[in-house]
Amino acid sequence: MTADRSKLTLIGSGLTGPLLAISLVKRGFPVELYERRPDMRRVQISAGRSINLALSTRGIHALREAGVFEEIRKIIIPMRGRMMHAVGGELTFMPYGKDETEVINAVSRAELNIALMNAAEAHGVAIRFNQRCMGFDLRSGTLRFRSRETGPRTTVETDVAIGTDGAGSAIRTEMLKLPRFNFSQQYLNYGYKELTIPAGADGKHVFETHALHIWPRGTFMLIALPNIDGTFGCILFLPFEGENSFAELDTEAKLHAFFRAQFPDALELMPDLSRNFFSNPTGAMVTIKCSPWHVDGKALLLGDAAHAIVPFFGQGMNCAFEDCTYFLELLDRLGPDWPQLFAEFEKSRKGDTDAIADLAIENFVEMRDRVADPRFLFRKKVELALEKKYPGTFIPKYAMVTFHRTPYSVAAARGAIQDRMLGELCDSVERVEDIDWSKADVLVRRELTPLAGA
Numbered sequence: 169m170t171a172d173r174s175k176l177t178l179i180g181s182g183l184t185g186p187l188l189a190i191s192l193v194k195r196g197f198p199v200e201l202y203e204r205r206p207d208m209r210r211v212q213i214s215a216g217r218s219i220n221l222a223l224s225t226r227g228i229h230a231l232r233e234a235g236v237f238e239e240i241r242k243i244i245i246p247m248r249g250r251m252m253h254a255v256g257g258e259l260t261f262m263p264y265g266k267d268e269t270e271v272i273n274a275v276s277r278a279e280l281n282i283a284l285m286n287a288a289e290a291h292g293v294a295i296r297f298n299q300r301c302m303g304f305d306l307r308s309g310t311l312r313f314r315s316r317e318t319g320p321r322t323t324v325e326t327d328v329a330i331g332t333d334g335a336g337s338a339i340r341t342e343m344l345k346l347p348r349f350n351f352s353q354q355y356l357n358y359g360y361k362e363l364t365i366p367a368g369a370d371g372k373h374v375f376e377t378h379a380l381h382i383w384p385r386g387t388f389m390l391i392a393l394p395n396i397d398g399t400f401g402c403i404l405f406l407p408f409e410g411e412n413s414f415a416e417l418d419t420e421a422k423l424h425a426f427f428r429a430q431f432p433d434a435l436e437l438m439p440d441l442s443r444n445f446f447s448n449p450t451g452a453m454v455t456i457k458c459s460p461w462h463v464d465g466k467a468l469l470l471g472d473a474a475h476a477i478v479p480f481f482g483q484g485m486n487c488a489f490e491d492c493t494y495f496l497e498l499l500d501r502l503g504p505d506w507p508q509l510f511a512e513f514e515k516s517r518k519g520d521t522d523a524i525a526d527l528a529i530e531n532f533v534e535m536r537d538r539v540a541d542p543r544f545l546f547r548k549k550v551e552l553a554l555e556k557k558y559p560g561t562f563i564p565k566y567a568m569v570t571f572h573r574t575p576y577s578v579a580a581a582r583g584a585i586q587d588r589m590l591g592e593l594c595d596s597v598e599r600v601e602d603i604d605w606s607k608a609d610v611l612v613r614r615e616l617t618p619l620a621g622a
C-alpha cells in the first residue's frame with residue numbers, strides 16, 4: 169500500500185498480535201512479533217489449554233478481513249443458546265437470537281492462537297518466542313527483552329511498537345511512567361477456575377453440543393462450552409472469600425460436597441474434578457481503562473493492553489479483534505502517519521471500549537443471578553417478540569453487541585432505553601399475548617424511531 173517501510177514490532181503473540189500482524193504484512197510493512205511464552209505448538213502449556221471462548225460477529229468480521237476465517241471456521245462450534253441447569257437437573261433452553269443465524273461460536277483459545285500464529289508465519293511474520301519485553305525507551309525506540317530460556321537481555325530497535333501484550337502489558341507499564349497518563353484497574357472479588365468435562369464413551373459431548381451450558385446459582389456459577397474433541401471446557405466462577413468461595417473449598421471433601429449440592433449433574437461427569445481444581449490456578453478478572461493509548465507515533469496499545477474487560481459478555485477478544493478493523497480502516501484512509509493515526513484510533517474507539525467494559529460488568533450480574541429468574545426469561549421472550557414486530561428498530565441489547573457491529577456505546581445507550589420500555593411493557597403481564605401492543609407502538613415510535621440509523 170505504501171512506500172513507508174516503518175519497522176513495526178508487536179509485543180505479544182496472543183490472540184490479537186498475530187491477527188494484526190497478518191494485515192500489516194499484507195500492506196507491505198516489515199513486522200516482527202515478540203512473545204514471552206514458549207511456542208505452544210512445540211511445548212505443552214497447561215494453563216489456558218482447555219479454556220474456550222465465544223467468538224461472535226465482530227471477531228468473525230475481523231478474521232474475514234484478514235482472510236483467515238475459513239481456516240478458523242474448521243475449529244468452531246456454533247452455540248444457539250444458553251442451556252440452564254437447575255439444581256434438580258431440569259434443563260431450560262434460551263435461544264441467543266431470533267433464528268439459527270444468530271449464534272455464538274465456541275473456540276478453543278489454544279487452537280485459535282495456533283491457527284492465527286500459523287497464518288501469520290505463512291504470511292512471512294517472524295515470531296520470536298521466549299522473549300519477555302522488559303521495557304521500551306520511548307525516545308530512542310529501543311525495546312528491551314529478556315530471554316526466558318537463557319536469561320540474557322537483548323535490545324531491539326524499532327520505528328513503532330504496538331503493545332498487543334494483554335491485560336498486564338509491559339508497554340502500558342512503560343507509559344505509566346509518563347506525566348498525565350490516566351490509568352484505572354478494578355478487580356472483581358470473584359475468581360475463576362478452568363475445569364473439564366471429558367467426552368462420553370462414544371467420544372461425543374455428554375450434554376447438548378450446540379449450547380453454552382450454565383449452572384446459575386445466584387452468587388456463583390459454572391459454565392461449559394463445547395470443544396471439537398467432544399469435551400467441554402468449563403469455568404467455575406466463585407467469590408475469592410466468604411460463603412461458597414475459593415477460600416472455603418480447601419479440601420477434596422468440601423469440594424465434592426459443594427459440587428454434589430450445587431452441580432450434581434456436572435459432578436457425575438467430572439472424574440478429574442479434584443485434580444483440575446487443585447492444580448489449575450485461580451484466575452482474577454479485571455477491568456482496565458487507560459489513556460492515552462499511544463505515545464506520539466512511537467507506541468500504541470491495542471486489545472486487552474488498552475482495555476481489559478471482564479469476560480461476562482464474551483466480548484474481550486471480539487472487541488480486541490474489532491480494534492484491528494478500526495485500526496486498519498484508519499491506516500488505509502490516513503496512510504502511515506503514525507501520530508495522527510494513533511490519535512484518531514483512540515478517538516474513534518475509546519468511548520466504545522469504555523461502554524463494553526461497563527456492559528460486561530452488568531452482564532455478570534445477569535448471568536450469575538438473573539438467568540434462572542422466570543421474570544427475566546419472560547422479558548427475553550418479549551424482547552424477541554418486539555424484535556420480530558419492529559425489525560431493525562427494536563434490536564435486543566445482547567443482539568446489538570453480539571450479532572451486529574453497532575458501536576458498543578450506541579448499543580449501550582439504545583439498550584438502556586429498551587430496558588426501560590421492557591420494564592413498562594412487562595409490568596404485571598404474564599404472557600407475551602397479553603402485551604399491550606398499542607402501548608408498544610407508542611413507545612417504539614417515541615423512543616426508538618428518532619434514533620433510526622444511529
Ligand SMILES: Cc1cc2nc3c(=O)[nH]c(=O)nc-3n(C[C@H](O)[C@H](O)[C@H](O)COP(=O)(O)OP(=O)(O)OC[C@H]3O[C@@H](n4cnc5c(N)ncnc54)[C@H](O)[C@@H]3O)c2cc1C
Pocket residue numbers: 179180181182183184185202203204205220221222223299300301302332333334335336337338360403451470471472473479481482483484485486487488
Ligand atoms: C476466563 C475468561 C474467559 C473469556 N471468554 C471470552 C469470550 O468468551 N469471548 C471473548 O471475546 N473474550 C473472552 N475473554 C477475553 C479474551 O481472552 C481477551 O480479551 C483476549 O485474549 C485479548 O487478546 P489480546 O491479544 O489483547 O491479549 P492476550 O490474548 O492475553 O495476549 C497477550 C499476549 O502477550 C503475551 N505477553 C504478555 N506480556 C508480555 C511481555 N512482557 N512480553 C512479551 N509478550 C507478552 C502473552 O503471553 C500473550 O500471549 C475471556 C477472558 C477470560 C479471562
